[in-house]
Amino acid sequence: MxxxxxxxxxxxxxxxxxxxxxxxxxxxxxxxxxxxxxxxxxxxxxxxxxxxxxxxxxxxxxxxxxxxxxxxxxxxxxxxxxxxALDASGPRDDERLGEGLRQLHAATRAPGADHGWARDNACGLTPQPNATLADGRVFQRERRLLPLVRACRDRGLLDAALAARVERVAATLESWVADQPPSLVHGDLWSGNVLFTPRGPAIIDPAVYRHYPEVDVAMLSLFGDPGAAFHEAYWNGHSPDDWPRREALFQLYPLLNHLYLFGAGYRDGVARAAAQVLAG
Structure with missing residues (x-):
């Protein structure tokens, strides 16, 4: 080969x-x-x-x-x-990563634009549907949560009760999440897709689309916290009052994807995230 x-x-x-x-x-x-x-x-x-x-x-x-x-x-x-090929020998700089991600999301915020992307792509091995929708809540429900609930159910990875709880999360988004203009998001920003180069923080292996920018922050915090300096720089000292709930919401999609790809070990994570969102 x-x-x-x-x-x-x-x-x-x-x-x-x-x-x-x-x-x-x-x-x-x-x-x-x-x-x-x-x-x-x-x-x-x-x-x-x-x-x-x-x-x-x-x-x-x-x-x-x-x-x-x-x-x-x-x-x-x-x-x-x-x-x-990037040189990953640079110093870790969580503050610059937070600033860079904040600037990316701010610069690409697009009033009047739809959520989604012009083409489908993939998140890991999972095909990722990106057909655009005007409302971010509808996009999160119809393009992210519900397709993976169905896929996990088809593989026997979600029981009826947990599937119903995630479906309730999806059905009630309009009751507490405001619609807002989308930003360009990396789409699969876990810690393994961040490198620290001599030129500064780098991001690799994207699964891009336009959506709520918190998608990237929630994913980065899912399998290891990027640190206080990152959060301070990204939020500029003003994280949303309901951030724990929003973080849990935007972690549901990658958790469902991991459940679909890697099996039952991620079921408890899905259950915890759904419970936090539903608890308010």
């Missing part, structure tokens, strides 16, 4: 000649290599539609995220995506 890939890369561009070192593809299911060419590169092999969605997301983030580093797409050729 490596020899065949090396041949394909060399045929694609003479600059893509070098040694290939396999890397972990994380939860995406992609095959990933580091190419030690004249300029170090990352090479991904996956289904063309998945890589096209990632390349599209990287381009959108690169155009908007002035204070965050986003890897440059070098080439997209069917089932191959070639990107700039």
């Amino acid at each position: 490596t020899q065949t890939l090396a041949q394909r890369l060399a045929e694609l561009d003479d600059a893509f000649r070098g040694d290939l070192m396999p890397l972990s593809g994380g939860d995406s299911g992609a095959s990933v290599w580091r190419l030690t060419a004249a300029t170090p590169l990352i090479v991904k092999c996956d289904r063309p539609e998945r890589l096209a969605g990632e390349a599209d997301g990287l381009a959108a983030l690169a155009a908007a995220a002035e204070a965050l580093v986003v890897p440059r797409v070098v080439a997209l050729a069917g089932d191959l995506l070639v990107m700039e």
Whole structure:
């Protein structure tokens, strides 16, 4: 496979000649290599539609995220995506990460725009539907929560009672969540998709769409807290009074996705998040 890939890369561009070192593809299911060419590169092999969605997301983030580093797409050729390799040896700087994410969300806030994205993409291995809707509450219900409730039920991962509680969360969003203009969100911003480079914090492996910006903050806090300096910088000292409830809401989608992908070990997390939202 490596020899065949090396041949394909060399045929694609003479600059893509070098040694290939396999890397972990994380939860995406992609095959990933580091190419030690004249300029170090990352090479991904996956289904063309998945890589096209990632390349599209990287381009959108690169155009908007002035204070965050986003890897440059070098080439997209069917089932191959070639990107700039980032140096992850920089100092951890949670404050700059918070400032950069706040600036991204503020700069892309779009009054009058729909929630969603022009194309579907993927969150990990899960196809992510992004058909646009005018109301953010409806988008969260119809494009995020309910499709995964159905998918988890089909796999026997949600019992009727817990599914009903999540469906009640989805049905009652209009009673406490205000509609608001969407921002561009990374869409899968867990800690493993943040790197600290000498140029500053970097974000990788996006699943972009336009939605409530708290989506990214809630995801970043789901599997490890980014720290007080991050939150202070992101919220500029003024987090919403109902942030614990909003955080639980926006953690439901990634928790359901993890339940769908990895099994029953995430059921309790789904139950806790749903309970917190319903408790008010």
